[in-house]
Amino acid sequence: MANTSSASAHWEDTLEEGFGTISAESSQLFTEAPYNFKARAESQVHITTPEELLGAAHAACFSQAMALFLGQKNLVAKSIDTRADVTFDVVDGAPTVAKIHLTNVSNIPGMSEADFAQLAEFTKNNCPVSRALAGVQEITLDAKLA
Known part of the structure; x- marks a missing residue:
């Protein structure tokens, strides 16, 4: 029953100033969902972590x-x-x-x-x-x- 699910991430710029996107490759449920480091310290709407x-x-x-x-x-x-x-x-x-x-x-x-x-x-x-x-x-x- 082994199954492999895949996701990917893309990042640009420095950790503090940068931004990236995350995609659920296998399900294609979401593509290029935005994420950044700042959201890890403070809640941001529509930015995931x-x-x-x-x-x-x-x-x-x-x-x-x-x-x-x-x-x-x-x-x-x-x-x-x-x-x-x-x-x-x-x-x-x-x-x-x-x-x-x-x-x-x-x-x-x-x-x-x-x-x-x-x-x-x-x-x-x-x-x-x-x-x-x-x-x-x-x-x-x-x-x-x-």
Whole structure:
């Protein structure tokens, strides 16, 4: 089931004054989406950051992984809503993805709070993007049933 997804980035000028574009090559969902370094320090409308894209990937992966793990228990969610807040900071003098906080609210008929808490933690630790981000110092989770 191996599948390779591709994305590309283009950059011009210095880090501080420069700008670039990011494209989702495989899906062609977006092409030449603008990004810059300034947006990493202050929010800018219609300008993305690598951290925002990483957060989108993590939230999407967490939701899909939870659906997979629920299916293994013969359960189906009415809804799984996940948000990822990705913190970019300087750690030991190096720009770093310092923390990712996941927030999840799921509507899963027939699942107890205790079983859900266990499933959510398992999903956080085992979704493919979480595993790929093993170098992030802290990945936290708040999860609740709707």
